[in-house]
Amino acid sequence: MHVQGVDGAEESNDGSFVDLRRSQAGAFTRTQAMRCGISDKVLGRGVRARQLQRIHPGVYVDFTGPLPWETRVWCALLACGPGTALTGPTALRKYGVDGDWRDDRIHLAVPHTRRLDRKSSVVVSRHRDLPAILHRTRRPLTVRIEVALLLTAGAHRDVSRRAAVLLDACRQRRTTPHRILAELPALPSLAGRSTLRRILADASDGVQSFLEHAYLRRVERAHGLPHARRQVRATTEQGVVYRDTEYEPYGVIVELDGQAGHADSISRWRDMTRDNAAATSGKVTLRFGYQLVSDPCSAAIQVAAALQHRGWPGRPRRCSPACRL
Known part of the structure; x- marks a missing residue:
């Protein structure tokens, strides 16, 4: 105008x-x-x-x-003065990371010595060495994507939300677990550091989603099941597929499907094709959804039975006195 x-x-x-x-x-x-x-x-x-x-x-x-969102970002930046940077969910959205960004407030980082009046829908955090965590070339000023991921994940009390933030970004190949871990020393006051470190260690082991993370910790490890390989590449007549979890010595595959995996007929057909290809090679596929989060013991019972039927000599263990295994 x-x-x-x-x-x-x-x-x-x-x-x-x-x-x-x-x-x-x-x-x-x-x-x-x-x-x-x-x-x-x-x-x-x-x-x-x-x-x-x-x-x-x-x-x-x-x-x-x-x-528009972009204009709101610039208004907040200009209101907070020179040297202000995008951080947290705002930075991740600017980087183009796909996620459930329910927090529509603008998150900004300023030097530690700066004092600002509160502004509507603007969240300001202060950093003692802000230049050290900034991306070198992005404009407007923005903290590095790994820093933004750690700050966003650390702000959640729910471990599942922390895992989702970190694992989703790695699955989208925006960064790697190693790069995120390398930024932890730059954030000494970050909440939940030990939990974030464990999540990233699991991501380095091939875990790519919250559901896979829940299976690894609450089903496989908690019940003493053998260690599986993750994101196993396999070639079928239809092309290359990746299997979430495979117990290779025993021919047992575990696929973990969130709601998005069944959103349309193409996804369902892809899943069936992948399972059928495994079956024709003599392997059995077990498929779990979000029910394993609330009832991991049932999933452990089924996986343990399949493994033992296929020759696993071990025995699963109960995860707690209330475990139904």
């Missing part, structure tokens, strides 16, 4: 004011406007005429109506 007295102004050093606003998703500061010769009188007239919106003290946008 054209704003009289604003669109005609030119910045002396950084190109046109129009280009600046475009690069900031329509947001700009009073200081940026005044550098271009735009007075408070012009800004006030634009707000009264509903050509501009004042979002935070000294921060405006050059259009009316609801603010």
Whole structure:
């Protein structure tokens, strides 16, 4: 939208004011406007005429109506001043990591010495050595993706949510467990460090989802089942497939399917094809969904029976006095 007295102004050093606003998703500061010769009188007239919106003290946008997410991000950054960086879920969303980002607030990181007034829908964290955790080239300033993952996961009390954040990013090949682990020393006050370290160790072992993580810890390890290989590559007549968990000496495969795995007929057909290919090679496939989270003992009973039928000489153990094994 054209704003009289604003669109005609030119910045002396950084190109046109129009280009600046475009690069900031329509947001700009009073200081940026005044550098271009735009007075408070012009800004006030634009707000009264509903050509501009004042979002935070000294921060405006050059259009009316609801603010897109990108514009909200820029408004928060400009309101918090130079050196402010995206962090947490906001940084992950900016990196393009797929996830259930229910927290629509803007998460920002500032130097430890900076004190800011509270702003609506903006969460600010302070860091003693903020430059050390920033991505070197991204603009606007953003913490490294591994740092954002650790901060986001550490903010959850629920272990399943912590695991989901870290494992989903690794499965999407946005980063690796090793790279995330390497960032832990840079966050000495991070909550739940030992839990996050265990989750990442399991991810290094091939675990790629919360459900796989739950199976490994609550079924396989808790009940003394043999150690399986994970993400096993196999070639079938239909092409290459990957099996979630395979007890290779015994020809037992365990597939772990979340809701997304049964969302459409193509997914179901792919699963059946994979299972049938295993069966024709003499292997048996057991398939579990989210029920194993609430009843891991039932899954352990079935897997142990299949393993023993296929020659496993061991015996499973009870995970607790209440275990039904």
